[in-house]
Amino acid sequence: MKKTMSVMAAGLLLLAANPASAEPQIPAAYVAIGDSLAAGQTPNRAIDSGYSDLIAQELTRNQPLAFYSKDLAFPGFTTGDVLESIESDEAKELLGQANIITVSAGANDLLRLVQANAAEGALSFEEIQADYALNAARENVETILAELEELAPSADIYVMGYYFAYPHARDSQKQGTAGQLEQLNAILKQEAEQAGATFVDVADRFGEDAVDLVPNPADVHPNMNGYQEMANAFFEYYGEGFRVEDAELPEPAPVTFEEIQQMQEQEEPSDEADGADEEPASEDASGDEAAAKPSNGEDLDYLAIRQALPLI
Secondary structure (H helix, E strand, C coil), X not given: CHHHHHHHHHHHHHHHHCCCCECCCCCXXXXXXXXXXXXXXXXXXXXXXXXXXXXXXXXXXXXXXXXXXXXXXXXXXXXXXXXXXXXXXXXXXXXXXXXXXXEECCHHHHHCCCEXXXXXXXXXXXXXXXXXXXXXXXXXXHHHHHHHHHHCCCCEEEEECCCCCCCCCCHXXXXXXXXXXXXXXXXXXXXXXXXXXXXXXXXXXHCCCCCCCCCCCCECCCCHHHHHHHHHHHHCCECCCCCCCHHHCCCCCCEEHHHHHHHHHHHCCCCHHHCHHHCCCCCCCCCCCCCECCCCCCCCCCHHHHCCCCCC
């Protein structure tokens, strides 16, 4: 009897230590929504294969994939922007067909308040403003997940957590910002659980010193290996035996923001009066004094994302 109880207890501990895998959706219909991490922004201000592309790639290797889209992923999006984006008629049609949805939302609400001096490795923010931003993010994420439940009733929803975005900062500067990011992740996890969604923890895969995954001291976006870690974090919760191996990583094929803007102008040559020429240039995107924030916003129409980068 005691032996049986011990075996049962060990099994319960094992289940607690390892997240339960969901049943794979076959065929998969995957939509990624959110900010620049969902879009695949590189550390050098371009768009390439991100975690959503790697997830889609791995799905095709293991099961049928009906479609994949990151049309609803835009650099610069806050939780408020994500909420607005999913309420459009185009988004409703797309989400209505999805059975897998990943959500990256919340970092821009918080980290746009962080002043990061890459040259000095310094970080600073106003705690009251950060608390206000976190409360607003909480409300928006709650609404986003409620909307997705109605818009995509057949979808399993995965809320992606965030990593510590400033590994190049001095150790003495990391604690405050790391604490705010931990609060953001706690909010995302709580809202996901309350909505019946799955929270995907990525923080432990990065830690606070992941300079090999976030290589540019003046930018907070991960490289391909960082996105690989995020994709594999997702697969801890989806199916069994799914994993993006090093040998499966695609060759880099970045598309710069300037190239995206040129493609947009070529696609809509008659809209000169409404074109991006009227948009002011970003002031803090690539300077040495401030690290570019997640999804450092540029008011472009992101043609490359709207067309959806092809499966790899």
